[in-house]
Amino acid sequence: MGPDLGAGVEVWTLKDGEPLLGHANGEAVIVVRRGEALCAVGARCSHYGGPLAEGLVVGDTVRCPWHHACYSLETGEAIGGPALSPVPAYEIVRKGSRVSVGARREPPRRELPTAEVPASVVVVGAGPAGAAAVEALRREGYQGPITLIGDEAPGPVDRPNLSKDYLAGSAPEEWLPLRSEEFYRGLSVELVLGDAAVRLEPGARRLTLASGRTLEYGALLLATGARARKLEIPGAQLPHVHVLRSVADSRAIIAGATGRRKAVVLGSSFIGLEAAASLRQRGLDVTVVGPEAVPLARVLGEELGRFVRTLHEEHGVTFRLGHSPKQISPSHVALD
Numbered sequence: 553m554g555p556d557l558g559a560g561v562e563v564w565t566l567k568d569g570e571p572l573l574g575h576a577n578g579e580a581v582i583v584v585r586r587g588e589a590l591c592a593v594g595a596r597c598s599h600y601g602g603p604l605a606e607g608l609v610v611g612d613t614v615r616c617p618w619h620h621a622c623y624s625l626e627t628g629e630a631i632g633g634p635a636l637s638p639v640p641a642y643e644i645v646r647k648g649s650r651v652s653v654g655a656r657r658e659p660p661r662r663e664l665p666t667a668e669v670p671a672s673v674v675v676v677g678a679g680p681a682g683a684a685a686v687e688a689l690r691r692e693g694y695q696g697p698i699t700l701i702g703d704e705a706p707g708p709v710d711r712p713n714l715s716k717d718y719l720a721g722s723a724p725e726e727w728l729p730l731r732s733e734e735f736y737r738g739l740s741v742e743l744v745l746g747d748a749a750v751r752l753e754p755g756a757r758r759l760t761l762a763s764g765r766t767l768e769y770g771a772l773l774l775a776t777g778a779r780a781r782k783l784e785i786p787g788a789q790l791p792h793v794h795v796l797r798s799v800a801d802s803r804a805i806i807a808g809a810t811g812r813r814k815a816v817v818l819g820s821s822f823i824g825l826e827a828a829a830s831l832r833q834r835g836l837d838v839t840v841v842g843p844e845a846v847p848l849a850r851v852l853g854e855e856l857g858r859f860v861r862t863l864h865e866e867h868g869v870t871f872r873l874g875h876s877p878k879q880i881s882p883s884h885v886a887l888d
Contacts, residue, residue: 553573553574553575553580554572554573554574554575554605555572555574555575556574556575556576557572557574557575557576557581557583557592557652557653558575558576558577558652558653559652560645560647560650560651560652560653561574561583561650561651561652562649562650562651563585563590563646563649563650563651564649566583566584566585566590566651567585568585568586568587569584569585569586569609570584570609571583571584571595571604571605571606571607571609571614572584572605573595573603573605574653576592576642576652576653579594579640580594580595580596581593581594581595581642581653582594582595582604582605582614583644583651583653584609584614584625586609586611586612586625590644590646590651591612591625591626591641591644592641592642592643592644592653593614593623593625593628593639593640593641593642594628594639594640594641595639596639597616597618597619597621597623597635597639598621598630598635598636598637598638598639599616599618599619599621599634599635600618600619602616602617602618602619602621603617604616604623604639609625610622612624612625612626613625613631613632615632616635619634619712620632620634621633621634621635622635623635623638623639624641625641626641627641627657627659627660628640628641628657628659629659629660629691633680633681633684634680634710634712636680636683636684636687636730636731638659640656640657641656641657642654642655642656642657643655643656643657661693662691662692662693663693664692664693664694664695669694669696669770670696670769670770670771671696671697671770672696672697672698672699672768672769672770672771673686673689673694673696673697673698673699673769673770673771673772673773674698674699674701674759674767674769674771674772674773675698675699675700675701675772675773675775676701676749676759676772676773676774676775676776677701677702677773677774677775677776677777678700678701678702678704678707678708678743678745679702679708679709679711679775679776679777680708680710680711680730681775681777682700682702682708682773682775683700683707683708683730683731685773685775686698686700686736686739686741687739690739690740690741696770697740697742698739698740698741698742699741699742699744699767699769700736700741700742700743700744701744701747701748701749701759701761702743702744702745703745703746703747703748703749703762704745704746704798704799704800705745705746705799705800706728706729706745706799707729707730707731707733707743707745708729708730708731709728709729709730709799710727710728710729710730711797712826713727713728714728714796714797714798714799714801714802715796715802715823715826715827715830716826716829716830717830718802719796719802719805719806719826719827719830719831720829720830720831720833720834721806721830721833721834722833725799728799744761747761747762747763747765748761748762749761749762750762752772754772757769757770757772759772778797779797780795780796780797780801781795782795783818783877783880785877785878785879785880786879786880787879787880787881788880790880790881790882792808792882793880794808796823796827805827805831806834809831809834809836812836813836813837814836814837814838814839815828815831815836815837815838815839816838816839816840816841816885817831817838817839817840817841818841818842818877818885819840819841819842820840820841820842820844820847820848820871820873821842821847821848821851822848822851824840824842825840825847825848825860825864828840828864828869829864829867829869832867832868832869837868837870838868838869838870839869839870839871839872840864840869840870840871840872840873841872841873841875841876841877841885841887842871842872842873842874842875843873843874843875843876844857844873844874845873845874846858846861846873847860847861847871847873848860872887875887875888876888
């Protein structure tokens with residue numbers, strides 16, 4: 553746990569831009585020196601508990617080494633995804649050359665000038681971006697009506713889990729939602745699910761939903777994200793061919809894998825490889841097909857890409873790289 557920061561350390565032991573891990577009042581804390589400035593925040597990322605003491609200090613922020621969530625060193629606020637919740641910030645107490653960590657600091661309170669803000673905000677897309685946006689609006693002091701619209705239940709979810717622990721069967725579905733419906737009610741945000749936006753009239757500042765409901769807005773944020781690419785080859789529409797983007801997609805893959813012996817994953821980038829590892833954990837024989845000679849080479853380089861391939865092969869994954877699918881039948885995938 554490092555030194556007792558409540559008792560204090562000598563200031564000269566703090567290296568500029570390098571977090572010092574310690575503890576104060578029973579909590580893990582990091583202290584960061586930036587020139588003459590000193591800051592103290594919680595040591596664990598609010599996303600998955602990553603060690604911020606091993607993170608990167610950039611200006612007045614610290615970034616988690618695991619998934620790059622970004623926090624303000626001054627306030628502890630989460631200012632960059634995938635984290636939504638802040639980490640605690642603490643008072644710094646100086647006595648001569650000694651520095652100690654004091655009490656928790658209250659979160660900052662902000663108010664926006666009413667003349668400069670829209671009368672209402674509608675966010676289309678209840679993914680992580682939409683979720684972060686509505687929380688940022690409230691954190692920055694916006695007090696007007698906010699509506700968050702999504703066509704996928706259960707609302708904002710941690711999408712990486714869909715191809716990792718949840719797909720592998722090692723995480724319950726209760727882990728997936730980023731926030732609960734009760735959370736949004738407490739934030740005075742109306743969460744609309746299963747009623748997709750179908751028509752936008754920018755001139756009238758009006759949005760129409762699939763149910764026929766119309767919403768007037770002062771400002772509109774489109775945060776609909778991406779769509780999964782679908783194959784344009786014979787057999788791609790067969791019922792045992794799946795894409796992976798939503799909770800429903802992950803559920804369908806799990807149902808399809810139950811009682812089966814083999815699976816083919818088309819795509820050798822992050823999501824494909826994560827899905828392959830998860831299906832191996834479920835006991836299936838998995839073959840990964842990809843057009844690249846080395847998986848992830850464009851992103852990570854060939855050396856690391858080869859390491860990743862070897863790691864998967866050690867766990868029983870078979871690769872067919874440098875190839876593309878030509879046709880899918882009920883029992884097999886034909887390659888070019």
